[in-house]
Amino acid sequence: MLTVLKNNWARIMQQKQYLVTAVLLTSLAAAAAILLTNRLQTTPDVAVLGGRAEYLEEECSVTYPEKAPARSELLMNRYDAVVKLADDGSFDIETAKGDAYRERIQAAVQAGQGALQAGNAGRAGVLNDKGITAGQETRQVGTNIIGYMMMFLLMQGILYGRMFAEDKEKHLIERIAVSPMSFGRYLAGQAVFIWALVFVPSFIMVCIAKLAGEDTGFTLAQFAFLLALCSMLSTCMALFIHSFFMTADTGNMAGSCVAVLTSVLSGTFYDLGGGSSWADRALYLMPQKNLMRFADLWERGKLNQDAVTSLIYVIIISAVFISIGMLKTRKDYVRHGKRLCKAE
């Protein structure tokens, strides 16, 4: 196993500048994730036209632009809603976000106006139970960081899995198969190699962020555990995907696509919820979704059964991935290689 590690290291060192670029880029991704998530504000943005609406300011960041925002700004979520107040107390709401959302804003404006008329000085205590933001549990910083890093971690796994793919492409693996080293050890060596290269730079970035005083949500030990988990998933997925493709390039390509698609679907960046319920439930098949749920519950300090189930699911699916990868490779190359040798 050490031999594989050493050999892989030597190979990657021959392409030092790429290693440096790759590590730099991935650290950049991690840094961007941390910087970005610390600045996310999830309060709704509302633009109010034709009057003031102080009563909304408690829950929303309200702006008073001079002319109506463009429709494209609504679609791009720049404004969650535009409220047009008329002089006679009626109002008009424009939003891209569906009727339920519109009703909430409507209720808030109505309540606020009612309070104003009752001489309540614009205090919108009326909103408490049916507020605009009610019922939305937003994720906290640590979970968001993990979420934003996830896709890049998965892509890195595929990137560093290249050594394994190259072994297959250039038929080195058949030679390795007939060498005294067992195939399991070979694969374990590859796995440790990928895992370390994925884990170490990202963890260092988190440490730096912590030292620089950024809010990271989790403690370093917790982060180490979560990143180790992500790296493990990434490693297993990389070996799994690469085992299905004969050439490294196709594997890379397919792997990147899968990483992007599944990460976005799992809502690692932004919870996609709100679709139909069966689709939502089907998404829990994705390991990333479960990892996110585990991180989320952990950050809230609610390590309940759901969290544990999710954690176990991630571990099991990683194990399944790496086992399939191993069996498939063994079937395709190792046995085949041995047969070839015997025939010769």
Added chain:
Amino acid sequence: MRNLWLIAKADFKNLITNPMWVFYATAFPLLLVMIIGYLTKGAYGNGFSSYDYYGVTLIIYSALSSGMTAANAFMEERIKKPNMRIIYAPGNVKSLFLAKIGASFVFSFLAHIVDFAILSLVFGIEVKGVGQLLVLLGLTELFSVTLGITMCCVIKQESMTNQLQSIIINLLAVLGGVLFSLDGFGGTVRKISMISPVKWIVNAAFQIIYDRDSHLLLPAAGFLAGCIIIMTAVCCFTFRKEDCIC
């Protein structure tokens, strides 16, 4: 010129007969839009649908990823030997990479136009200002294809190019709010988002469609065109015949 045309034709043929690339250029964007659009349907309403947003952004995203196709058309294992022959043939060697740029551009551009046409018909995506949109999409496509080829010329290795490029593109795409909109996350995030040129492209596209306003088109297009020229120059300087010998 004739050389260029011949090589480009061969490259185009090579791209269109490779099922993996055809899948990647046509089916993958469709799948992305359909799945993500379906899942986010509930978050939109009142005249906008999730497809209105993701149909546009994800096609831009696919256009940005077409650099991978270009990198492959340039330095794929099975293309390397033909490349070697070409550099020994009489004629200008520059036509080699120019042909790859042309062929992959035409290939991905066509694929994405067809995709977008299908999507807008099926999901009723609002489209206005088709001419301007085509210019924008075309430039984006050409930008990413040239980026792929430039990185190949500089790095001289296809696999690393692909990987690095996909990380760069995805980073820019996430910052640019292509996979999900960052605009709703407050002023600081909006500013960070503007760092990414992808954001300019997306903004310009939505402005054309929804506001019938094209004043963002010019800066975005200018930026893309500038990058394309610079990158082509870089290609000319860094491309060496020796790299094609294998």
